[in-house]
Each structure stands twice: as C-alpha cells, then as structure tokens.
Amino acid sequence: MTEQRTIDVRKQRKMTARETFRLCLSGIKHRLLRSMLTLSVVSLAVAFFMFLLAENGFMAAIARGIRQRLDEQRLAGRVLNKLYNPASAAELSRRLGNSLKVE
Secondary structure, rough: OOOOOOOOOOOOOOOOOOHHHHHHHHHHHHHHHHHHHHHHHHHHHHHHHHHHHHHHEEEEEEEEHHHHHHHHHHHHHHHHHHHHHHOOOOHHHHHHHHHHOOO
C-alpha cells in the first residue's frame, strides 16, 4: 500500500501591480534572450550550410573548366593517335558495338 501524503498549501502572498509587472517583464526578457540566441544559432547554421553549398558549386565549376581545357589540349594527340595507329580488333569491335546501341 502507498502512503497518502497531505499537501500543505500555505496562504499565498498577494503581489502588487508593480511586482506583477516586473515579474512579467523579467519573463519577457528571459524568453526574448533565449529566442535571440536560438535565432542566432539557426542563422549561423544556415550561413555555414550555404557556404558549403557555394564552395561545392565553385569547386565543381572549376573542375569542369579544367577538364574542358585538358580535353581541348589532348584533342590533337587523340586525333594523331587515331590517324597513325591502326585500331586493334577489340577496339573495332567496341566501336561497332557502340554504333549498334539502340536508345
């Protein structure tokens, strides 16, 4: 069995209007401070995420540009290689297979 406890409720003190107003202002200040801190943390997190996305976009664009320049520089070598080196049977089979692909 559980013991029954009695709760002693003492007489409550009456607050003046000035004390009540100060208590309300204190609560508002506390909540406002917590809200501002939360907002600043969320803002910093969003800014960091946007920085990461922007950096990733810049890196991808730079990589595309470098890849394109390298392909342009290697084009002459590939053309000369195709012209002066005969293709092997495997290479000819691969080319034939690629040309027969149905899309």
